[in-house]
Amino acid sequence: MILTLLSHQWKAFWRSRSASKNLAAQIFIGFIILYLLGCALFLGLSLRYFLPNIFPGQDVITVFCGLILYYFLVDILMRFLVQELPVLSVQPYLGQNIRRRQLVRFLNVRSLFHFLNLLPLFIFIPFIVSVIGAAHGPRVAACFAISILALTLFNHFLVLYIKRKTIVNSWWLVGFLAAVGILIALDYFHILSFRSLSTSLFTLLIRSPLLSIGFVALAVASFINNSRFLRHNLYFEEIARRGRQRQTTEYAWLQQWGLTGELVALNLRLVLRNKRAKTVALMSFVILLYGFIFYKPEFLKSDHSPMILMGALFITGVFIMNYGQFLFAWHSSYFDGLMSLPVNIPTFIRSQFVLFIAVSTFSFVVTSFYGLISWTIIPIEFAAYLYNIGINSVIVIYFATRSYKGIDLSKSATFNYQGTGMAQWLNIIAVLLAPLLLYAALSWIFNKWVGIAILGSLGLVSLLLQNWWVGLLTGQFLLRKHTILAGFREK
């Protein structure tokens, strides 16, 4: 039975519309995963050479033992971010003559197919086999490997359980984050040393390998706990996020702008109430911190000003790039309706410009504190800001009119390339590479400040021409309206 259900999942994966249409993106993700696994394997194989370099004069195995618990602490956080709950996949089977127990088992097995479960094997097993196995014999190595596997599974089912609990009650999320935070803080302030704990635990394991039974017991307990919870809560409305009270919200300050304001409000609600859009917006916030990576004093002194410019373009324009590339696709689930309402296209496009300018301005103002690192960052960022709202926003909307793939708003955004096509890749090249090349050319011919000034003025001029752009983009949109509509209708 489980095999039949798993084969359905396999079919669902390959036959989903986004998969067949998006072969290139699938291959791309495949490569990324292969690359990460390759890195993990490389790390695993070379740990025995790395560790003595980083911790000279210490026993390799002791150092290794000290790091294991850190890994699993990071692992649990990572899992919390990226691990999905395979819930919806059982929905069609709930009405069939299949035992609950089997469905639960299926959900558990299905969830195991995750790349985070492979990662520890790739990192730890090579070391365990080649170093621990050589030093203490195969029996110890096997027990060690079993313990690592058991810890992986313990984390796996624990996170599934906690995530399911957070859906029912958000306090679980707070509790979980607080617990992890406290652990990290305890370690950071040397109140409780993870490292010494981990070292003593795993060196003990080497001395008495039968301790691995304890880890296996932990894993089994975590598994049983999760299964029991699932078995008692296998009602769709309970595991899926449902039944919460929703509030009607008003953005009174936007109403004075008439239809444009109303459309901006629509976009705000879109971002706040849908998983994928929300993730994109949050990402834009996180990227504001990229200044600490891009705006390095050594880049400022030396001739690395393109790095600074790239950072500035990214920071002030990431929302435009990320959100704007799916400008129409965000609305794909109701685009039929939108196109039969009296929303006129120029106003729709203008509302997007307003949104872009608002968010970009916000990013610019907030990140102007980077000026504390060096005042030269501010003019560069200002030029990038003007370029983004003046020129990049136009380019992004232009490419959005060439994107015919819809988006399912409820899906999460990590590793989600639904709706991504050729247009998106071209878009990113045009948006990031073009200004950098232009700047490089200008600073080579004149100097870097002339380059910055010209970039900024181009943006400003283009911004003043916005009405003209709106007309042009409207024309582009109307040309392809029916293709877009047809593409969005194919869910």
Next chain:
Amino acid sequence: MITVNNIIKAYNGNIVVNIPQLIARQGEMVGLVGNNGAGKTTFFRLLLDLVRADKGEVVSNDKNVATTEDWKKYTAAYLDEGFLINYLTPEEYFYFVGTLNNRSRNNVDEFLKHFDSFFDGSILRSGKYIRDLSKGNQFKVGIAACLLQEPQVLILDEPFANLDPSSQLRLIKMLKEWQARYPMTVFISSHDINHITDVCSRILLMEKGRIIKDFDTTADTLQELESYFKV
């Protein structure tokens, strides 16, 4: 009001809509019946310029719907859930549609009072986003949003399919009353031939993209349709 000239729409060589000539006057309630795949929904999409016609045109108030957008001001439609912005609450959606038609918040609230019995207490202030409503309730939101636009042309695809029996009857009553006050050109498709002969003054019978019968509703219409659909 609406004129269809020689319109043809094909997908991969299969003709799904092929209508040489059709005129619907103001105040006419036109019912479309036909089995699945007869082309009713595609025809509605053509009326709304949501799909591009391979040939021919739809003319609304002397203007081709594919070249102007003026028709949007007096046309309202609800074909499926794809017409609702599903992450808004019903109120927010009504206010949005209201703004598009220059109605204030109060005006919309006032207007929605007409729908109290139709909504049956499960739409307004329900504390749900539209996506969490049942299909029938979503439909109710859709039709109320249509009427909120005070349209001259109204297009509804299978309005009776997801409604409970009393809501079906309320909808029929509402459409008739509305029609008596503001004459609209209404297109309704349905598989329920009882209801459709009750509401509509004119019935189009579609088969494989063609209109094979076009007649005014009389006492015999129901029988005639029953004999067509008999297996």
